[in-house]
Amino acid sequence: MSNIANFYRTLHQRIVSRSLSSSAHSTAMNTMFSSITRLARPVLTKSLAQSPRTFTTLVPLRPSLTPLNGAIRRTALPSSFTPSTAASADIVPSSAISAHPALGDMQIRCGPRNTMNGHTRLVQKRRHGFLCRKRSKTGRKILLRRKVKGRRHIAQ
Template sequence: MLCLRCSLGLGAVTKQSNGVKTARNVVAQMTFASFTPLRPTIFPSAFTSSLRSPLAPPPSSTSAAATEAQLDLNILPFKPTTHPAMEAMQIRCAPRNTFNPSHFVRKRRHGFLARLRSRTGRMIIKRRRAKRRSTLSH
């Protein structure tokens, strides 16, 4: 059996039998919970169609034109500025879903010893000492 990505047709399998094609159609109609990757990529998401509600009510307010424009942008399968050759590239400086609210992770990322390890961290500690901050870091 193919994995979820392969069954949604991201180009991994070129020749398929009839049984696999029907299984692919069944899987494409099912709704799955998806986890976003740790680093966002440029390629179009296969799950956007399953996440959108097919029974969305039509806009009935004074800002109907703005709402329709927003819906049109949501219907697009990918960003208009993307290029197929760049679909495997990672997007830098994008929001990620890696927030872990624990003291250990906070200390590891922003703690005093983490600041001492890098040049910019040492500069941060020097600036905070110059301002006579009571807390130099976490």
């Protein structure tokens, strides 16, 4: 509840600091703010009392330019789960560059990547289509072989 109260307090301070030019305006803003908080408190207390929410963060598969903070990486883990020595021990071999303890919170350059990202028909035609085959010497040989064999579709 303290986080929500802090949020409303900072919101109130921002509104008041922006509207200091007119005291009547700031009084109106104060009353509006108090009415908003009065209306929001019962709703917020009900939603917080019903179920405590647990937040988890997933470590990205792709390398990132900014190092991950330790606070972000820490999650509420169930008691049955026991993590290994490093947070990314299952994806980084011991011989990797990033396996050094000093580089624990740094990016993983050689980690796994999402290989199925963006595979569309357009990408398939760009890589294996007729025009791509025509451009290279080996591609022209492939087209010739398929034409001689009598393929209905010369290129995919």
